[in-house]
Amino acid sequence: MPAVAITVPGxxxxxxxxxxxxxxxxxxxxxxxxxxxFELETDKANNVVPxxxxxxxxxxxxxxxxxxxxxxxxxxxxxxxxxAAAPTANDSKQVSAPPKAAATPAPAVASDSNGGAxxxxxxxxxxxxxxxxxxxxxxxGTGRGGRITKGxxxxxxxxxxxxxxxxxxxxxxxxxxxxxxxAAPSGLPRETRKRMSGIRQKIAQRLVEAQQTAxxxxxxxxxxxxxVMDLRARYKDTFKTKHGVAxxxxxxxxxAAVEALKAFPAVNGRIDGNEIVLHNAYDIGVxxxxxxxxxxxxxxxxxxxxFAGIEKAIGAFAVKxxxxxxxxxxxxxxxxxxxxxxxxxxxxxxxxxxxxQSGILGMHSIQKRPVAIDDQVVIRPMxxxxxxxxxxxxxxxxxxxxxxxxxECIENPERLMLEI
Numbered sequence: 327m328p329a330v331a332i333t334v335p336g337x338x339x340x341x342x343x344x345x346x347x348x349x350x351x352x353x354x355x356x357x358x359x360x361x362x363x364f365e366l367e368t369d370k371a372n373n374v375v376p377x378x379x380x381x382x383x384x385x386x387x388x389x390x391x392x393x394x395x396x397x398x399x400x401x402x403x404x405x406x407x408x409x410a411a412a413p414t415a416n417d418s419k420q421v422s423a424p425p426k427a428a429a430t431p432a433p434a435v436a437s438d439s440n441g442g443a444x445x446x447x448x449x450x451x452x453x454x455x456x457x458x459x460x461x462x463x464x465x466x467g468t469g470r471g472g473r474i475t476k477g478x479x480x481x482x483x484x485x486x487x488x489x490x491x492x493x494x495x496x497x498x499x500x501x502x503x504x505x506x507x508x509a510a511p512s513g514l515p516r517e518t519r520k521r522m523s524g525i526r527q528k529i530a531q532r533l534v535e536a537q538q539t540a541x542x543x544x545x546x547x548x549x550x551x552x553x554v555m556d557l558r559a560r561y562k563d564t565f566k567t568k569h570g571v572a573x574x575x576x577x578x579x580x581x582a583a584v585e586a587l588k589a590f591p592a593v594n595g596r597i598d599g600n601e602i603v604l605h606n607a608y609d610i611g612v613x614x615x616x617x618x619x620x621x622x623x624x625x626x627x628x629x630x631x632x633f634a635g636i637e638k639a640i641g642a643f644a645v646k647x648x649x650x651x652x653x654x655x656x657x658x659x660x661x662x663x664x665x666x667x668x669x670x671x672x673x674x675x676x677x678x679x680x681x682x683q684s685g686i687l688g689m690h691s692i693q694k695r696p697v698a699i700d701d702q703v704v705i706r707p708m709x710x711x712x713x714x715x716x717x718x719x720x721x722x723x724x725x726x727x728x729x730x731x732x733x734e735c736i737e738n739p740e741r742l743m744l745e746i
Contacts, residue, residue: 329401330379334366334393341654343394344368346387347523351377353385354409357402364399367523372650382406390521454479458519529620536679541717544676547729549736551692551707554578557739569634575689576612577636579664581742582735583687584608584629587662590728592720593685593713594661602719611660611680612640615670616647622680623652624660633742668692674710684719687732688712709736 334344347367351357363377377383381404393399455462458479465482467474510516522530536542558573565573587594587608595604608629611622623643625636646652663680666689677688690710697706713729720728735741 332400586731605661611663613665684716
């Protein structure tokens with residue numbers, strides 16, 4: 327029976343490539359159909375790809391390599407004999423692909439005559455060793471068979487050398503700047519380098535594209551949070567008992583955003599070539615900060631959801647973000663985005679659009695400030711609001727009026743028809 331090719335599956339119509347971030351099975355090990363095989367990292371989410379057949383795994387692409395959708399990264403031989411033991415608890419998090427030229431497990435790595443990486447290193451580790459000019463013979467390997475992993479190299483770089491390196495001609499020359507090789511007063515290196523994750527690279531790319539392709543403008547306002555806070559204080563216990571979920575601020579703002587989008591549909595639109603596309607659905611993205619970077623899961627048909635439905639959806643996405651199980655489908659198709667920098671203490675910001683959307687609402691910290699009400703100066707809990715919008719499709723009048731509608735809904739939450 328011929329070997330079965332392991333191909334990179336499609337994970338979304340707009341995604342053409344990803345990074346093979348981690349093999350979950352060792353090269354030469356036995357795998358069963360349906361078992362998790364490798365992790366594919368895209369700009370949207372991490373996806374665990376299962377084995378399509380049972381047999382012995384042959385890895386052709388190392389961890390950290392960029393792979394095209396549909397490309398072959400290895401094979402499974404249904405009639406093969408395993409040559410590697412299953413990963414243990416200590417090495418299950420770092421299963422590196424061996425170099426293609428190595429037929430048997432390589433011994434501990436030694437450097438070549440020039441101090442570069444030996445051929446036994448994986449391509450990803452060789453790249454780091456070459457870029458950082460590391461003597462591989464000085465790095466202790468913690469991988470299987472003493473193999474050096476990327477983590478070993480990074481740990482070596484972060485550890486101050488016990489013996490100063492011989493000065494080069496450039497280092498011997500007087501310089502007003504401290505040497506990069508010298509340790510900081512804390513004993514740590516003056517700088518530490520690490521590779522950007524695939525999702526961080528994509529986030530950076532998309533943010534730059536947003537600023538280069540859209541005419542982004544931001545308008546500001548502020549909202550008195552007194553009545554929303556009073557409602558939460560009075561009904562939070564009843565709400566929690568009835569619906570099994572806490573009542574947060576985000577559901578108020580999401581409901582207010584739906585009302586404002588209905589009144590000013592251009593903010594819920596996008597530009598496609600020479601056409602303006604106006605969405606008749608209200609699929610609101612809610613920005614969530616994770617260890618891997620910013621993600622924006624989408625709450626579908628938010629206009630049809632109750633406050634409890636919105637809070638349950640937000641809670642479910644929070645669990646997925648923590649567990650790293652967010653699917654690509656959870657992140658696609660949003661028409662408008664809300665981001666809350668206030669949870670980190672931000673007082674004011676100018677959020678960047680989430681392409682191809684034309685609007686994003688920024689929430690901020692609630693602070694008690696003196697404000698004038700009925701010619702009297704009183705102290706109220708106030709929140710600054712920011713709306714960034716694409717001026718190519720949204721006029722200034724519409725943007726300002728949109729934010730005023732948000733303010734009106736928050737300061738008069740009865741309009742949102744809270745369901746207790």
